[in-house]
Amino acid sequence: MPKPGGVFNFVNKATWDARNALGSLPKETARQNYVDLVSSLSSSSEALSQGKRGADEKAQESKDILVTSEDGITKITFNRPTKKNAISFQMYLDIMHALKNASTDNSVITVFTGTGDYYSSGNDLKNLINDAGEIQDVVAMSTRLLREFVNCFIDFPKPLVAVVNGPAVGIAVTVLALFDAVYASDRATFHTPFSQLSQIPEACSTYTFPKLMGPAKAAEMLLFGKKLTAREAWAQGLVTEVFPESTFETEVWTRLKTYAKLPPNAMRISKELIRKHEKQKLYTVNAEECAAALERMPREEYAKALRNFLFRKTKAKL
Numbered sequence: 001m002p003k004p005g006g007v008f009n010f011v012n013k014a015t016w017d018a019r020n021a022l023g024s025l026p027k028e029t030a031r032q033n034y035v036d037l038v039s040s041l042s043s044s045s046e047a048l049s050q051g052k053r054g055a056d057e058k059a060q061e062s063k064d065i066l067v068t069s070e071d072g073i074t075k076i077t078f079n080r081p082t083k084k085n086a087i088s089f090q091m092y093l094d095i096m097h098a099l100k101n102a103s104t105d106n107s108v109i110t111v112f113t114g115t116g117d118y119y120s121s122g123n124d125l126k127n128l129i130n131d132a133g134e135i136q137d138v139v140a141m142s143t144r145l146l147r148e149f150v151n152c153f154i155d156f157p158k159p160l161v162a163v164v165n166g167p168a169v170g171i172a173v174t175v176l177a178l179f180d181a182v183y184a185s186d187r188a189t190f191h192t193p194f195s196q197l198s199q200i201p202e203a204c205s206t207y208t209f210p211k212l213m214g215p216a217k218a219a220e221m222l223l224f225g226k227k228l229t230a231r232e233a234w235a236q237g238l239v240t241e242v243f244p245e246s247t248f249e250t251e252v253w254t255r256l257k258t259y260a261k262l263p264p265n266a267m268r269i270s271k272e273l274i275r276k277h278e279k280q281k282l283y284t285v286n287a288e289e290c291a292a293a294l295e296r297m298p299r300e301e302y303a304k305a306l307r308n309f310l311f312r313k314t315k316a317k318l
């Protein structure tokens, strides 16, 4: 059977991949993995197959990812403040679903922001590790999900803006280079501690960051985990504009409402032309980064780095 196509057809493609992986596993394990994978994604599958929505309709109900549409703007909010908006598996799927809807609804601009003091602390470090601190048997599924997630950003057809209300970490930073504009509060910071986590960069940042800021500055972030202030990130070209925290929300949303009144088709075509020559390259880099992550994630060095974070409070009490 040929592999299902389409970037938003994640569940069908994951199912196809899972079926094709069965050959190399013991039969019972393979069957159980397949059942677990499909059932965990089935609710998202239903959601993904829903139709087009109007821009002023509440687009999606989800606890940790809020989606609203108003004034020509679809707003996607990381809404898990008690965990600093860390991104769980379900949140990756909810975001893909929200982007799919936003790509065809009546809104003109799509905006990401966060609830609480953080924009997002990046990947939920519990996604891959169980209570005993071992890597869970979800690595292959995770890297497939990551690849599809990043492809959604590469392919998103309308202007995509990040309103970075506070610190951003990991994938919440790397994916910003695929946005069309990044507005940051002067309270925001940008941190990619991949080496500290024994991990490698994702979201095409191994290509986009050196292109944006030059190889030396990109290496400081991606290899050495240097945390940038909002103004440093602006100086490196990752951030479009920095606003004082006191006026951030008012200034940014006023501006975005004005932009949302611009002719949508002109902006869409301009974006298509800007991205057109890069798309193939971005798909390739994304695939390579995910293949490298698949290689890395099962390793003990990686599990150890995750354990250090997850059990840090217990250790501190000892």
Ligand SMILES: CCCCC/C=C/CC(=O)SCCNC(=O)CCNC(=O)[C@H](O)C(C)(C)COP(=O)(O)OP(=O)(O)OC[C@H]1O[C@@H](n2cnc3c(N)ncnc32)[C@H](O)[C@@H]1OP(=O)(O)O
Pocket (backbone or CB within 6 Å): 082, 083, 084, 086, 087, 089, 092, 121, 122, 123, 124, 125, 126, 127, 142, 143, 145, 146, 169, 170, 171, 172, 193, 194, 197, 199, 202, 309, 313
């Ligand atoms: C599909 C798979 C795709 C894989 C894609 C890979 C992406 C790579 C990355 O994104 S790497 C980046 C991962 N993120 C981090 O390393 C950040 C980890 N968090 C921290 O360092 C700190 O929590 C902090 C600096 C963000 C905030 O520190 P602070 O001391 O202010 O607050 P707490 O540490 O007490 O945090 C409050 C609670 O939130 C939980 N939490 C925060 N971030 C994460 C996270 N990324 N993953 C899981 N949990 C997180 C934290 O554990 C606290 O929970 P608790 O109250 O239950 O202890």
